[in-house]
Amino acid sequence: MKCSVTFRHMKPSDAVRQYAEERVDKVTRLIDREVEAQVILSLESHLHVAHIELVTDGSLRIRGLDKSSDMYASIDSAVDRILRQVKRYRSKIRNHRESGANGRELPHRVFSVDELEPETKTPQIVRQETVIARSMTVDDAVMQMDLMDTDFLVFTNAESQQVNVVYRLPDGQYGLIEAHAPRERHRSIRAVRETGRQSLGSLAAKGVSSGRCASRTSWPKNG
Structure with missing residues (x-):
């Protein structure tokens, strides 16, 4: 040691x-x-x-x-x-074995309200840090957050290669934020819509009547 x-x-x-x-x-x-x-x-x-x-x-x-x-x-x-x-x-x-690359460097900013100007409610940047978003699984990110005794952790999801944030909830459970670029989100939406059209077209070709349908993805409730 x-x-x-x-x-x-x-x-x-x-x-x-x-x-x-x-x-x-x-x-x-x-x-x-x-x-x-x-x-x-x-x-x-x-x-x-x-x-x-x-x-x-x-x-x-x-x-x-x-x-x-x-x-x-x-x-x-x-x-x-x-x-x-x-x-x-x-x-x-x-x-534990480190997965993937060393990670990405991301800016981390801390804001503070200027007490000398009470009429101004806009917070000011008082400190900026660089956060290394290391590549790891979600489970490893939760473990790393606990080991560091902190309330959140920025990391690169080893599966999706996207920047994620895992954080601690007031009830002791954990939350996960998945960040996606706007263009990627739009491409995903277009792909889903195109798949839906193809599915409806396939059903129509088979003579199956389709009504209005809605799909919803919901987070499982904690507890």
């Missing part, structure tokens, strides 16, 4: 560094594959923040973050978060 410990806005401590490395090492042994660990320990508004991220040789990222009044406690809580996810997906993590 490769482990780097970085201190920010606080004085480095060999004792804290060793403690973090020992705690992380116990978790990586459960994964049973090559892992690189990055630990960032910082002081923010009198709170000790521990941010731990593990990256496996299959490009899975496992993240734990916690803050408290004590750095040792923050490290423990962050490691415990990772440990729970590792135990939950232990077999999948061991057998």
Whole structure:
């Protein structure tokens, strides 16, 4: 295991560094594959923040973050978060293999309302990040989102090669957004319509009367 410990806005401590490395090492042994660990320990508004991220040789990222009044406690809580996810997906993590290419780079923008101009309701761009939409299955995307302890994940669907977003719902279930280019959608609609005309023509040729019909695709309800 490769482990780097970085201190920010606080004085480095060999004792804290060793403690973090020992705690992380116990978790990586459960994964049973090559892992690189990055630990960032910082002081923010009198709170000790521990941010731990593990990256496996299959490009899975496992993240734990916690803050408290004590750095040792923050490290423990962050490691415990990772440990729970590792135990939950232990077999999948061991057998996971990265699928397809490395993924696409997509811009990610964060908006904020300018408080200095209350009459203006239009949000302003305050930060822009690049998101790597890695190629993976929907199931792997859900697992990766859980392992990163986040509420959404942008990825490239390994089956459709389209950019998708999986996200967490308030009730604990998951949602999936599938993005399609307008032209592709129009081509799909035309193809469906043409298929429908051919089917109706075939029925008419057989002397079968067809009434007005409607097709609807609905999402299965959660629960």
